[in-house]
Amino acid sequence: MRISDVDKWATCERYALEASHAQHQFLRRRIHVAAMVGSLVHKLVTGAIDAHDEMEGWRSRSLTCDATTPDVHAALWQAQEISDKIRYQLATDGWTIIGTEEELETEGTTGRLDLIAHYEPTAERAVLDIKTGREIGTGWLQVGGYLNAVNASHTIPLELGGIIHAPRFRQGPYTAHIETRPAPELARAWRRRRTRIDDVLDRRDLPLESPGKHCRRCDIRDCTSRAE
DSSP states (O other): OBGGGHHHHHHOHHHHHHHHHOHHHHHTSOEEHHHHHHHHHHHHHHTSOOHHHHHHHHHTSOEEOOSSSOSHHHHHHHHHHHHHHHHHHHHHHTEEEEEESOEEEETTEEEEOSEEEEETTTTEEEEEEEEOSSSOTTHHHHHHHHHHHHHHHOSSOOOEEEEEEOOOOSSOOOOOEEEEEEHHHHHHHHHHHHHHHHHHHTTSSOOOOOOSGGGGGOOOTTOTTOOO
16 A cells, blocks of 8 residues: 555545545646646655646646646745755755655655755754645644555664644745654554554455545445435
8 A cells, every 4th residue: 555545544444445445546636736736836846846846737638727826837936945945944044955756665655755854953853745735634644655665675764753734825924844753653653554454455454434524425325324
């Protein structure tokens, strides 16, 4: 499974199980503009692209916009503003990026972390995950998954896991908040969750239904716990 899939599993196990059986259905759906902004921010912060080089490719995609990001041009502006703020906050707080976009694979789990950074004040190293949504959600579980994978392959383990939260707004000023937590606790939380997911996938236990706002985008109509 992808480490980022933990978001669906922590939200509702039955929804996550159905999604894992029908990934092609989700790939056909329109892309929300929030995903475009997030993708551009990641690439800009890591230095992978110049935002203008991505514009033509995104113009041809089927995008669903919202009041916060009403069109592609607004998305580009927001991505540039957010990425500039993230880079500024990293430098101000004493972080130096030492690795980006690393592909991870361990024990049947794959993923791609955003940043590995060195924290000058304490000489510690961390996995930092960028979040541009209004809420962090299950981000700390995801960071724990990255730490579990990277520390299984790196000779010297990372000491911290962190989230850079820089939500998109229609207008600035933009903010970026960096929070870190100890790596061992985050990795343990991930392993507990992964054990539970494996129990469901291997049919050692039944998936739990967790009703909430996510029911609006779920196609399981016979769910007795569904929130309408």
